[in-house]
Amino acid sequence: MVAGEASGDLLASHLIAAVRERVPDAEFVGIGGPRMQAAGLQSWWPAETLAVMGFVDVLKRLPELLRVRSGLLRRLKEAPPDLFIGVDAPDFNLPVERKLRRAGVRTMHYVSPSIWAWRGGRVHKIGRAAQHVLCLFPFEPEIYAKQGIAASFVGHPLADVFPLEDQRLKARELLQIDAEEQVLAILPGSRNGEVSRLAPIYVETIKRLAAERPALRFLVPLITRSTRDIFEKVLHEAGAGDLPIRLMFGHAHDAMAASDVVLVASGTATLEAALLKRPMVISYKVGKWTFKIVRAMGYLPWVGLPNILAREFLVPELLQDDATPEKLSAALGKWLDDAAARAALAGKFEQMHLSLRQNNADKAAAVVLAALGRA
Incomplete structure (x- = not known):
């Protein structure tokens, strides 16, 4: 699993806990923040490495990001996991997913990029990278289905956290x-x-x-x-x-x-x-x-x-x-x-x-x- 921002770290930590509840001996490796690590992830690099924002910041950090991606791919190809899940961070995760999929690793992407709002052409890029997409909004799986891409609506975590009653x-x-x-x-x-x-x-x-x-x-x-x-x-x-x-x-x-x-x-x-x-x-x-x-x-x-x-x-x-x-x-x-x-x-x-x-x-x-x- 790879998550680079605080929101992805929180989302992925809940998924790790839910999987381990059913499969206690499941092992998780990759890149994640403190919440994912507390849930059981062995993080090979600090999550802050991926937490870049804006074109200029990405350019400044590009050599480091490429080194991390290269190192991650090398380790995952040497010891292939049963599943790779890229959590959001599509600019980093989708290329990783695509290369791992070509190497025979099953791939999944968690949180659909907003293809319904703009840059809809990304749906084909996502389809080449992920074998399954976990979607937060109910209208998203239909968009993927039209392109022959497997996707599932899993609900939005905020809706579980916020009470239904007026506060x-x-x-x-x-x-x-x-x-x-x-x-x-x-x-x-x-x-x-x-x-x-x-x-x-x-x-x-x-x-x-x-x-x-x-x-x-x-x-x-x-x-x-x-x-x-x-x-x-x-x-x-x-x-x-x-x-x-x-x-x-x-x-x-x-x-x-x-x-x-x-x-x-x-x-x-x-x-x-x-x-x-x-x-x-x-x-x-x-x-x-x-x-x-x-x-x-x-x-x-x-x-x-x-x-x-x-x-x-x-x-x-x-x-x-x-x-x-x-x-x-x-x-x-x-x-x-x-x-x-x-x-x-x-x-x-x-x-x-x-x-x-x-x-x-x-x-x-x-x-x-x-x-x-x-x-």
Whole structure:
């Protein structure tokens, strides 16, 4: 097994535990982080070796990455495993899977790349590499089936972790927020670049809403010191230091659960907000040419996971030039003023939650063991 990021490390650790529960003497080797190692993986290289982000970072680390890949392939060909599972990290794992498959090793890829959103031609590359794909979303296996590639929907791990019941009162008690207050959670992203682009727009949106709704309170969870510094700088420059804004270190789930409505940068946080049954407005902003290229390569009219799963615009998406304080504050205000619409959306999100809640680790383990003839 090979996983290079924290999310893959967590996902794979649960799969290792589920397999070992059924086959206690199973052995796991490869590359993984602390959770996979705690579950029983013998990691030959540190997982951080693969944790690169962005074109420039990859170029800087390319010689090291190629050495690791070459060493990994050499060891796996010398002592072939019964199965190789690449966990996400497709740029590293798919070439490894392809070469191992040619050498006669059974291969599997866990977490489908988003071929349904853009770069759909990758499906053929995946088919040459993996004999089976474990998918987190229910619409993905059909895409692979059309190309003659075996794939199984195993559910989304977040759907297993998040409770079905509304956590609003519990979260408000934890954060010491009055049950009757109206609260907006603001999530400007987890990376410095995202926060730098979105913070000025979000702060102006907060200013507009605060002027229109003096009783409204704002929660802004930020994951790192650097992202908090960026947001605080924008607040200071905008003269918004006296607004009812509570900056938080992490605790994004608590902030969303305690809120009435969420303003969120596109990404996994949109799915988390849906699993918490919160209405939201999704926004994002990138460089002008990056946006044009991504739009040209895209296949769907939606970018937010809740809308993609529903195949309709359940929640507004205000992207690029549409991500203005005027439009964002108006869209958020509609949710804040319409309790019936919020309740109806919560019901749809509950059905979405149930469709994704499949006991992910057990279901994935069953597919793995069936591939090994150990069902």
